[in-house]
Amino acid sequence: MVVRVQETDFDVGTELAALHRNDPQIGALASFVGFVREMNDGAGVSEMTLEHYPGMTEKALAAIVAEARQRWAIVDALLIHRVGRLLPGDQIVLVAVAGSHRGEAFAACQFIMDYLKTRAPFWKREVTADGARWVEAHAADEQAAERWQT
């Protein structure tokens, strides 16, 4: 299980290959990459800064991945989240889950993203034509996380 918080970019192909590492019990690898969009909540975004809570961030991410491993029979999981200044088109986050079967891999990957969005201490600050603003949390993200609580 790998959890990293970093300013530098990551290479998706390299990270997925490291997760798979030719383990022949792995039949399924589901992954997700999040990017900075140039439009968000109706305004053009020229740049973004991701603030976080050092120490708690790593613990929160590790707890989310550990919970995914408890809920589903998966082989391994990977979570990389960037912090600092980012531009439209930049990669923000990578979540990847390797397992025997696709159902578990997809579910665990979505679960990690949904929990990360509502439970990991990151905050986005966008710069738009109207100046800088902190991104507002979306109710849809809260609802996406809640569907796993059954």
Next chain:
Amino acid sequence: MVVRVQETDFDVGTELAALHRNDPQIGALASFVGFVREMNDGAGVSEMTLEHYPGMTEKALAAIVAEARQRWAIVDALLIHRVGRLLPGDQIVLVAVAGSHRGEAFAACQFIMDYLKTRAPFWKREVTADGARWVEAHAADEQAAERWQT
């Protein structure tokens, strides 16, 4: 939209980068890679051959991806499926969906995999210690595809 059926391997990092191609409206890229497992249905697999129906395969895959694009507001999608002889650990299939938001990207990616599993003319023939056998279709795959029919 890219749909390819090929004997050669593919590089996931290269394919995902080509799908994303720095389009700043893309905020989410969900993907899935399927691999040959060394164990399947209780037996050790030493190699596998994927047979398909040339002509129909490409049409069926294009129709599945087109239906995903009709159902969800996604930006683009990619589907690569290998045929011919494969070994445990080898990549079989790559599905990737780029969109503005993660919900649509995840859903479309799973939909394409579920429909591919039940509607695209591929057949797996495995070699085990007991000889060669055609892989049996699983009811679970049929059920996974049916959940999208609501």
Next chain:
Amino acid sequence: MRLKILYFAGLREQIGQGSEELDLPAGVFDIAGLIQFLVARGGQWPSLATVRNLRYAVNQEMARLDTPLCPGDEVAFFPPVTGG
């Protein structure tokens, strides 16, 4: 009416060939009729009636038992698919 018939995967092995061209007698106008005609040939052909969950395509589109056949059609028979 002349048709091209294709067989895939385990069914191809049971039938012992991957394709054939044949002339249908009058009165055979859909997939159900074609299966009946082929099975009646005996030999390996009754496999078509015994294979579990036989699938069929006409001109490379999934078909049903009542899908009509036209001269020149490409008809394929195969077991449930197992790709991905």
Next chain:
Amino acid sequence: MRLKILYFAGLREQIGQGSEELDLPAGVFDIAGLIQFLVARGGQWPSLATVRNLRYAVNQEMARLDTPLCPGDEVAFFPPVTGG
């Protein structure tokens, strides 16, 4: 009881500082009491009562209003998270 308090994101900007150390008076023993105590200082501190959906963590774990506080705890206040 001495605590370390951290503020993040928009709340850090409203409060005007990212962290402070403070001695709690007797009678303050949970998050709810801490918020009441901080708000009563006036100035920028009433922001804690007006920010929408204030979140709090104690020793880097998400906490609730009735989470108890112990000497040396690290308490953090922040708005809902928006990563990913």
